[in-house]
Amino acid sequence: MATLKAVLKDKKKDNTYNVKILVVHNQKNAYIKTKYYLKKNQLRNNRVVNHPNADIYNDKLSQLINKYERRLLDISTKLGNLSVLDIKDYLESELIQNEIEFFDYVDGVISELTKKYEAELKRNGKASNRTADCYTSLKNGIQEFIKPRSELLFRHIDKKFLESYEQFLRDRGTNSGVWNQMKDLRALFNRLISDERQLLSPEYYPFKYYNVNALKKDSEPRVIDLDDLRSLFTICPLNNDEAFALDVFKLDFFLIGINAVDLYHLENNGGYIANGRVFFDRSKTEVGHSIKIEPEALELINKLRGKTKYFSFQERYSTVNNFTKYMAKFLRRIADDLKIPEFTLGYARYTWATVAFNECEVPESIIDFALGHKLSKTLAGAHYIKKKRGLMDDANRKVIDMVIYLP
Structure with missing residues (x-):
């Protein structure tokens, strides 16, 4: 027979624990989460103590455990064939319509x-x-x-x-x-x-x-003003973390605002670099894409090379979530230093597209192509047109020149 008991598990920052119903069956454990939280000294022998609402909590928990025990009686002849996780799922399955928290x-x-x-x-x-x-x-x-x-x-x-x-x-x-x-x-x-x-x-x-x-x-486009963008390519960051983050941002921009997850996975269970180009399937759309590595991008690729992995940021950050989190943190500091609006790695993509359209007069269709968008609603997407990669390569060259070299 399965047994039930209230226990404390999963400590929060405020030093409270979630009250969970421990399900024990065939010497295996499973836990059912409740909506109640208590401190370590407030649950003893299945009873709530040292709490201003102890009576209410005890009543609620008693009702809950009694309800679960009644449900177990309904399947008592089947328990021998069930695992503890099967029992947990069964007990949790009785959700009351319209009472979902x-x-x-x-x-x-x-x-x-x-x-x-x-x-x-x-x-x-x-x-x-x-x-x-x-x-x-x-x-x-x-x-x-x-x-x-x-x-x-x-x-x-x-x-x-x-x-x-x-x-x-x-x-x-x-x-x-x-x-x-x-x-x-x-x-x-x-x-x-x-x-x-x-x-x-x-x-x-x-x-x-x-x-x-x-x-x-x-929802305004996440775009960096052209003058502010140019200042990012000329400043000397105050510390190594900021310098590192800015190099990553620049590389991202030179690669036509490649998504952070795709940049992180280049030569790291993702895309690859060969013949002067970056090849990858966009994680967001699964569209195959290829971007020419301009000299400015190649310089940063070499600068950011790792020892055990292709890029040093793949070594510094174990997951793409940590990568984007810390890039955002350091780029925010740079924005504060320059007294410009905050920005993240994702701004490179929107800003590249905006500079291409407004400053370089690149057609929207080429911008879509360069960003690796799905083209299902266009002639190219319907396979009437086979676009040349050179068109997007030329657009990227124009954007880089506009930002770095033109007055």
Whole structure:
């Protein structure tokens, strides 16, 4: 027979632990997360102590364990054929429609996505965990909005909530981030409503009354002003970390704003360098792409070479997430030093496209081609035109000359 017990596990920064229901079966353990958090000295012998709400917590936990035990009785004749994980999944499967808690659900989604990311990384040598990162940012934003953190049911997130959260984001000076936060929240709702377990009724879908797409116009392109960009190519950073990050940014720009994940994986379970070009499949679209290595890029490639891996940043940062995190940190310092708006590695791509179009008069179709976009809605995408790589190579040369050499 499986046994159940309340235990503390997974310590947080505030020194509290999540109360989990320990499931023991055939000398194997599994844990079911609850929404309760306690300090180490506040749980003793399955009872909450030394807590102002101890009676309430004990009542809630007792009800929960009793409910699980009743469910175990329903399958008592089948327990011998089940693993402890089977039992855990069975107990967790009884979710009440329309009572899904936001933070519990998003934590579960992030955990699921992270496991898939780790498996893909192990299998293919490269992967992106961007969706999990977006949901983490969303969770942190809403947690800050309703501070102190309390239970938040999805059915309580209505039009009024969305409008208040939008204003909260704008008051923090994140106008361009409103679109990202709201589209990610909408995606989370879509994920929940489409769940075959019917966890949330469509009547609680708030985006029927709140237009997320109208926010997109507020999302300005992440572009560095041309004068500020030129200053980045002439300054001497204050320390080695900033100098290193700036070299990476310059290389990224010279490679037509290659995505950070693709740059990180060059000659590192990803693309490769041969015959004066960089070859890779874009991680975002899986489109095969090739970029000519201009002399300025070659100089930086040689400068950034590693000892055990092709690039030194592949040695310094064990994952692409750490790579982008620390690049953002050091580039932010450079922006502060220059008294210019903050920027990240991703700005290289948008800025390259903007300089190409506005300053070098490169046609949009060539810019799309140079960025490695899918061309399914164009003649080239329909295989009527076979474009020459030389057209995008010429465009990149014009952009580099405009930024570095022209007055």
